[in-house]
Amino acid sequence: MKHLFILLLCMPLWGMAQQKEPDYVCPPCGQCDAIVYHKPGVCPHCGMTLVLRDTALVPGQQLSSICFYLYDGTEVLDFAGPLEVFSYAGFKIFTVGKTKAPVTIQGILKVNPDYSIQDAPPADIFAIFGGDDDVAAGDPEVISWIKSRDGSTKGYFSVCTGAFVLGRAGLLDSLTVTTFHNSIQSLQKAVPSAKVLANVRYVDNGRIITTAGISAGIDGALHLVARLKGEAEAMRIARHMEYDKYVPGQGLVVKH
Amino acid sequence: MKHLFILLLCMPLWGMAQQKEPDYVCPPCGQCDAIVYHKPGVCPHCGMTLVLRDTALVPGQQLSSICFYLYDGTEVLDFAGPLEVFSYAGFKIFTVGKTKAPVTIQGILKVNPDYSIQDAPPADIFAIFGGDDDVAAGDPEVISWIKSRDGSTKGYFSVCTGAFVLGRAGLLDSLTVTTFHNSIQSLQKAVPSAKVLANVRYVDNGRIITTAGISAGIDGALHLVARLKGEAEAMRIARHMEYDKYVPGQGLVVKH
Structure with a gap:
């Protein structure tokens, strides 16, 4: 009985100790991504700066849900x-719209979102797409909603000018990213601290993947599947x- | 007044004469497709058998509308x-469903069709896609509806196992066609008179284009645009x- 009491007394301390020692991994490099470290620093194998495991998409990680945010004017492909x-x-x-009203894709396809930003459940990955991106990027309610989910979102995936939405949410600051070929300069202007690359199929920053157009x-998406599975x-x-x-490996994987 | 009367009297005869002399063209070959002949026969330039102009998609032809038929289980891409x-x-x-009830694409995306088979307007091109194709191919009402539009449909476009729907409507008889790579043999069985090819990106028969999977x-679609525009x-x-x-020209254009 005495031992049980001491054990119960120690449990909160054990929990605190766990909180103080989060797990670290190196960003995806294909060699040593599965090794877990208990302190920040540099990976002794590849030399990359370690990142918190919770903020990286690591191989073998069980990510099961993806939120597709759709808005009027989303590009269909x-x-x-x-x-x-x-x-x-x-x-x-699952799909999410600002409301549950039908969203018109490409001016043609009428889609009923599964959820609105009022009732959408958390998702491991938040995916956002291009088109009339300012419908989402220019909507403070949508941007606030994306930010409010950041704690439970493990990864982000943008296609084309969907990058502007992530940029407006402050998620692309200081990252190397890409977008639609006609929007390279305007994304650079919108996110001055980012390095916006042209002529690359996708850029993988670990937690955030941005792709070129359409x-x-x-x-x-195939690259992300390759990394996780x-x-x-x-x-x-x-x-x-x-x-x-x-063509596997046709994009850029950023080594932090 | 007398001349006007004679003119009016002759108009039906003129109309009959027009009906007896439809226009012929050669199937698309890239060289002499724009030449119009007034009798059936063989093209003196390329040697191909002429086809009725109304049943061929010829370069420069003004085709403005495409009906996308969607059913539960349509493959999204x-x-x-x-x-x-x-x-x-x-x-x-425009999109058409059997009814106007939402159609579930890929088990995920809920789409509201613009029309049902009860009120869909004619379209120059009828497009049908793969997935759980038997939902459409196995539905006599849908097949009858497709057949009933044949007189006003100038061209057909199928992707993947959407070819089974065209096959069920009797549109692929004696043609060279293709479909999803896992369904080559079953389409051959379903349409014995057709020649079903594997390892080809698309097959263009003039009026009917079938493509491989997904x-x-x-x-x-890019090939059809290239041909028309x-x-x-x-x-x-x-x-x-x-x-x-x-890659332009990566499919097969059948020379009849």
């Missing part, structure tokens, strides 16, 4: 390519989709 | 790729979509 890829990779995908979302799984999906044009 | 391409090419696109719809227009759209992986 921007979200449909990743939707195809992620659904075959076994992710649970069809590049397919490649970015292995290249063989990405290749399986690419073959199923008859996307034999997929 | 099957229709989203062509939707992206055709919308940039300036086509008027992402191949993008290439098939020129390769420069298709390349412009491919560049806009950052689909630099588009």
